[in-house]
Amino acid sequence: MVWKFGDNIDTDQIIPAKYLSISDPRELGRHCMEDKRTNFASLISSGDFIVAGNNFGCGSSREEAPFVLKEIGIKVIIAKSFSRIFLRNAINIGLSVIDCAALVDETSEGDELEIDLSKGKLKNITTSQIYQSQPMSEFLLQIINDGGLVNFVQKELQKTRRVNK
Amino acid sequence: MGMTMAEKILADHSDKEEVKPGEYIFANLDLVMGHDVSAPRAIRIFRKMGAKKVFNKDKIILLEDHFVPNKDVNSAESCKLMKEFALEQELTHYYPVGRAGICHAFLPESGMVLPGQLIVGGDSHTCTYGALAALGTGIGATDLAAAMALGKLWFKVPETIKITFKGKPSKWITGKDLILFIIGQIGVEGAKYKSLEFDREAVTYLSVSDRLTIANMAVEVGAKCCLMPPDAKIIQYLKERTREEIDISFLESDIGVNYEKVLEFDITKIEPQVAFPYLPSNVKPISKVGKIKIDQVVIGSCTNGRLEDLRLAAEVLKGKKVPNYLRLIIIPATQKIYLDALAEDLLKVFVEAGGVINPPSCGPCPGAQMGVLAKGEKAVSTTNRNFVGRMGHKESEIYLASPLVAAASAVKGYIADPRELLI
Ligand code: SF4
Numbered sequence: 001m002v003w004k005f006g007d008n009i010d011t012d013q014i015i016p017a018k019y020l021s022i023s024d025p026r027e028l029g030r031h032c033m034e035d036k037r038t039n040f041a042s043l044i045s046s047g048d049f050i051v052a053g054n055n056f057g058c059g060s061s062r063e064e065a066p067f068v069l070k071e072i073g074i075k076v077i078i079a080k081s082f083s084r085i086f087l088r089n090a091i092n093i094g095l096s097v098i099d100c101a102a103l104v105d106e107t108s109e110g111d112e113l114e115i116d117l118s119k120g121k122l123k124n125i126t127t128s129q130i131y132q133s134q135p136m137s138e139f140l141l142q143i144i145n146d147g148g149l150v151n152f153v154q155k156e157l158q159k160t161r162r163v164n165k
Numbered sequence: 166m167g168m169t170m171a172e173k174i175l176a177d178h179s180d181k182e183e184v185k186p187g188e189y190i191f192a193n194l195d196l197v198m199g200h201d202v203s204a205p206r207a208i209r210i211f212r213k214m215g216a217k218k219v220f221n222k223d224k225i226i227l228l229e230d231h232f233v234p235n236k237d238v239n240s241a242e243s244c245k246l247m248k249e250f251a252l253e254q255e256l257t258h259y260y261p262v263g264r265a266g267i268c269h270a271f272l273p274e275s276g277m278v279l280p281g282q283l284i285v286g287g288d289s290h291t292c293t294y295g296a297l298a299a300l301g302t303g304i305g306a307t308d309l310a311a312a313m314a315l316g317k318l319w320f321k322v323p324e325t326i327k328i329t330f331k332g333k334p335s336k337w338i339t340g341k342d343l344i345l346f347i348i349g350q351i352g353v354e355g356a357k358y359k360s361l362e363f364d365r366e367a368v369t370y371l372s373v374s375d376r377l378t379i380a381n382m383a384v385e386v387g388a389k390c391c392l393m394p395p396d397a398k399i400i401q402y403l404k405e406r407t408r409e410e411i412d413i414s415f416l417e418s419d420i421g422v423n424y425e426k427v428l429e430f431d432i433t434k435i436e437p438q439v440a441f442p443y444l445p446s447n448v449k450p451i452s453k454v455g456k457i458k459i460d461q462v463v464i465g466s467c468t469n470g471r472l473e474d475l476r477l478a479a480e481v482l483k484g485k486k487v488p489n490y491l492r493l494i495i496i497p498a499t500q501k502i503y504l505d506a507l508a509e510d511l512l513k514v515f516v517e518a519g520g521v522i523n524p525p526s527c528g529p530c531p532g533a534q535m536g537v538l539a540k541g542e543k544a545v546s547t548t549n550r551n552f553v554g555r556m557g558h559k560e561s562e563i564y565l566a567s568p569l570v571a572a573a574s575a576v577k578g579y580i581a582d583p584r585e586l587l588i
Contacts, residue, residue: 008353008444012552017531020202021232021239035559055354058387059552060531061289063206063305084358084389085289089305139189139319153214153311 003044003074004109005036007053011086014057014065028064029071046073049115051107053079057086066090066097076115078122078133080104091140094148098122100133167419169325170392171360174300177415178283186324186425194224195282195299197312200268201229203287205243207309208250219254220316226258227251228271231527233262236534266499266525269293269467273377274499276406280395280413285312290467290549292383295361295391296376297399298416302390323389324425325360325418330367332433337584339477340375341469341547341567344382345438347430349448357387359425362418368393373402374473381468382549385445394418439545439580440565443553451570451582461544462487462575463556464568465496465523466530469547472497472505474568479511481572481586482518488578493520494536496528518575532556538563545574 013036015028022028033040050056050069056079057065066089069077077090080101090097096117103122107113111126122131136144146152168176168183176184178192199207204227219225227247232240244261251259258277265271269290272278280298284291287309294301304312312318334343348355361383368376376393383391395413403411436450464470464478475497487493495515497503503525506512512522529536530548538544538557543564546556551563566574569583576586 010552012532012550012555016554017202017231018533020533021237021243023205023239023242035554055357055387058353059289059550061203061287061291061303061305063203063307066305081354081357083387085303085305088308092305092307092311137189143319149307149311150210150214153216153314156315157214157216 001045002049002051002107002109002111002113004107005050005052008055008058009036009052010059011057011062011065012059015062015068017060020062020064025067025071029068032068032072041072044073047075048073049113050074050077051079051104052077053104054081056082058083061085063089063093066093066095070095078103091143092149094144098133100131103131167422169360169418169422169424170298170362170394170416171300171323171325171390173415174281174283175320175322177281184322186322188322190320190322191317192283192320193317194285194312196224196226196277196284197309198226198228198268198272198284198286198288198291199309200231200288201233201240201243201247202231203306203309205246206306207287207313208246210307210310211313214310214314216314219256219313222255223257224316225256225313226260226272226277227256228260228265228268229262230265230267231531232533233526234524262524262526263500266502267467267470267527269381270470270498270502273297274406274501276403279403279407279409279411280399280416285309285318289384290381292388292391293377293381293467295383296373296380296393297403298392298395298413300390300392303384321358323358323360325362326356327362327364327424327427328367329364329427329429331429331431333370334432334435337437337569338432338435339567339569340371340378342435342438343432344379345440345445345448345565346435348382348385348440348446349438350430351386351428353386353444353446355386356383359388361386361388361391363393365394365396365417368396372473373398374471377471378468382445385549437567437570437582439570440551442551442562442564445549445551445565454580457543457564457580459491459545459574459579460542461492461494461536461538462571463494463496463529463536463544463546463548464571465494465498465528466548467498468549469568470496470498470502472502474547475502475506475511476509478568478572479514481569481583482576483514485518485576487519487575491575491578492536493518493575494523494528495520496523497525499525529556545571545580547571
């Protein structure tokens, strides 16, 4: 189901800096969006969506922001637009992010969605509306298909090791 | 067609002769920076990647600035992990608390940032280095781990927005006022994913310190990087700090390049600027601020914690006392700035005015320690963000301003125009 937010949700709202010294993912996750919605983390079921306005994830470069959202069970974020570093971090950790302003305007909190990432097809089941978003560039799909940047680097390092042998 | 500054630097670091906006490339990195928040996470990911050695032990900078001196056991553990990693990898540039200061103040000051470089940092304000014509951009922890292992990262070549200024600012106008003014004009998404380039005319009247302040806040309009063409002032600044050969010949956009937009601002008449909560774009000129009583003033951070900033603040605070209900917190951004401010008796001015001097560090800027705000409290701060809860309680308020406005506000107890005090 959809959790809806407005414009300019910044990384301090997603995860306040004062918690960044916590290394346990579950404990960190508990503080996700806490200033915005009380007990947000405990309300989420795995596979839920965030639908938000412009500039989602603006602010600091903390990777903990997409990380806590993924950790508490968010699968996809659909926004009118994302901040650059948030988008980069989300892709690098394998959290899907899609821009689709039309869906954001016509979707309410609690709606159910169905998403086909490979085709960029989005469906709001509650309203029966279908949307098409920009297909992701092949370059980024390759990183996502590798399972994020960690696996990508692993592959690169193996290549260089083979060359050095 | 020619290339913009950002395109030239990215092409120069890839295996391509020419790159175009929108293109994805792999580019080689000159410097990779991580601090006590981003590096510990990156080190764990680095190990998970199966990496054994960093790509180059001279090109990685690990530095403690956010939660130091360690604020709790977790931050102590983070710094310990950084130390172990720095020792194991024999890093040339490892700076624990007391050796450097805030990353974006320290790197330029120490002569490590050079024109034409490509620098990534595990911190969003890495765009600061654009003041010295280096393409600096912020990355997250996984990117930082990949950068330490491979010495290269993927980039999307950004489009460029050019900014030019008309006229000369009055003497009350600092770099902070100019960048707040721009953010107010174009909004927090005004340059999203873009390279924010200032032209030669725009920077002519600006000191290197003012340029660093402006470039620092480019991320507040969503920019990927900020770039300013280097001139004689930059060469002089670098000569005092490094013996490296400096080549600036290619560091200007070609004539006739395709800018996404060109923005011209008349700066002759602008007043000191203040950004109201809760966005840096919520900007008002000082004459429209009204009488807002404050509880705290913070002068410091990577935006405005340089010696030039402390001098401005001291000029206003000299011989004055701040009201008893107001806390004044001063943070020299680096160890060197601390020493220089001590030698110039600036710290004495602050302490005599009733201020407290924090050690070189981020202090209350990220809201973790050494000056956080209680519910309902208001602060004037020379930092760069005034988001909800940034400096403490979610119902506290931050007003962003220049060191001059901050110091004048400290004297008055409400947000004040420095011209009232100094004329
Ligand atoms: S001073 Fe503030 S903005 Fe600058 S690096 Fe530290 S926390 Fe970030």
